[in-house]
Amino acid sequence: MNYITQIxxxxxxxIDDNRLTAFHVSMYFGLFQLWNKNRFENPLSISRKExxxxxxxxxxxTYYKILSELHSWGYIEYVPExxxxxxxxVFIKVLKNKQSQEVYPxxxxxxxxxxxxxxxxxxxxxxxxxxxxxxTTDKEPxxxxxxKEKIQFKSPTxxxxxxxxxxxxxxxxxxxxxFNHYTSNGWLVGGKSPMHDxxxxxxxxxxxxxxxxxxxxxxxxxxxNQNKNYDEPL
Numbered sequence: 001m002n003y004i005t006q007i008x009x010x011x012x013x014x015i016d017d018n019r020l021t022a023f024h025v026s027m028y029f030g031l032f033q034l035w036n037k038n039r040f041e042n043p044l045s046i047s048r049k050e051x052x053x054x055x056x057x058x059x060x061x062t063y064y065k066i067l068s069e070l071h072s073w074g075y076i077e078y079v080p081e082x083x084x085x086x087x088x089x090v091f092i093k094v095l096k097n098k099q100s101q102e103v104y105p106x107x108x109x110x111x112x113x114x115x116x117x118x119x120x121x122x123x124x125x126x127x128x129x130x131x132x133x134x135x136t137t138d139k140e141p142x143x144x145x146x147x148k149e150k151i152q153f154k155s156p157t158x159x160x161x162x163x164x165x166x167x168x169x170x171x172x173x174x175x176x177x178x179f180n181h182y183t184s185n186g187w188l189v190g191g192k193s194p195m196h197d198x199x200x201x202x203x204x205x206x207x208x209x210x211x212x213x214x215x216x217x218x219x220x221x222x223x224x225n226q227n228k229n230y231d232e233p234l
Contacts, residue, residue: 003036009095019073023057027066028075030055035092043079043089061129068122080121155187156198164199170206178205 010028014020030051035044048063057063071078077091156164158179165175178201182188187195195201 006032006095013095017073019069023055023062023066024070027051027055027057027063027070030057031076031090031092040092040094043077043091045087046090047087061126061133064122064125064129068126071122078122079118080125082121151196153187153194153196153198155183155195161202164202165206168203168206174206178202 010032014025031044031046033054034046034051035041038044048060052058052060052063055063055066057066067076067078070076075093077093079089079091081088156179158176161175161179162172165171165178182195182198182201185191187198189195189201
């Protein structure tokens with residue numbers, strides 16, 4: 001078969017056949033190139049992924065649509081394979097002249113019932129693809145919930161507290177009492193809940209006058225009691 005002659009005849013047919021679009025031409029040349037690589041052997045075993053790449057067709061729906069139309073119009077004969085592990089087959093017609101739109105002779109020997117089954121299978125494939133595409137389109141976009149980042153608590157230093165208490169019109173002694181109290185209990189509010197905002201706790205401390213409640217009072221040792229002169233008036 002003459003490669004150049006086949007291409008020229010196809011181009012002349014494309015001009016007169018208004019049904020053909022750029023997708024059909026691209027698909028035909030993709031199949032023709034594979035046919036050429038396989039030394040124009042019929043039938044041609046094809047891989048959907050490979051044909052889509054060579055035809056520059058990115059949609060599976062478009063792939064099956066164009067393939068079935070080229071089959072219906074007599075340019076090729078598509079024989080789908082039910083086994084997913086095997087490739088489908090395509091017979092490509094050898095064009096002889098501008099008017100040759102007959103099916104390849106090998107196709108004429110195929111039984112009419114087999115042709116019906118093939119057409120039914122193609123229709124089923126197209127219907128399934130349409131359902132999948134429609135289901136994908138109808139799906140509502142999921143709402144993305146942005147979680148707020150938790151701020152890790154950082155305990156203040158003595159200097160931080162002294163500066164804060166003085167600024168709040170308190171004193172450094174109150175600041176040290178606050179620092180010692182919460183440092184000893186692990187910075188827990190009420191002895192239970194972890195502290196999140198030390199400034200808020202400090203303001204509450206100052207407003208409630210908590211220094212008297214948490215200041216450790218010095219105790220009198222028994223020895224000091226023994227040296228006390230009880231003759232002195234109170």
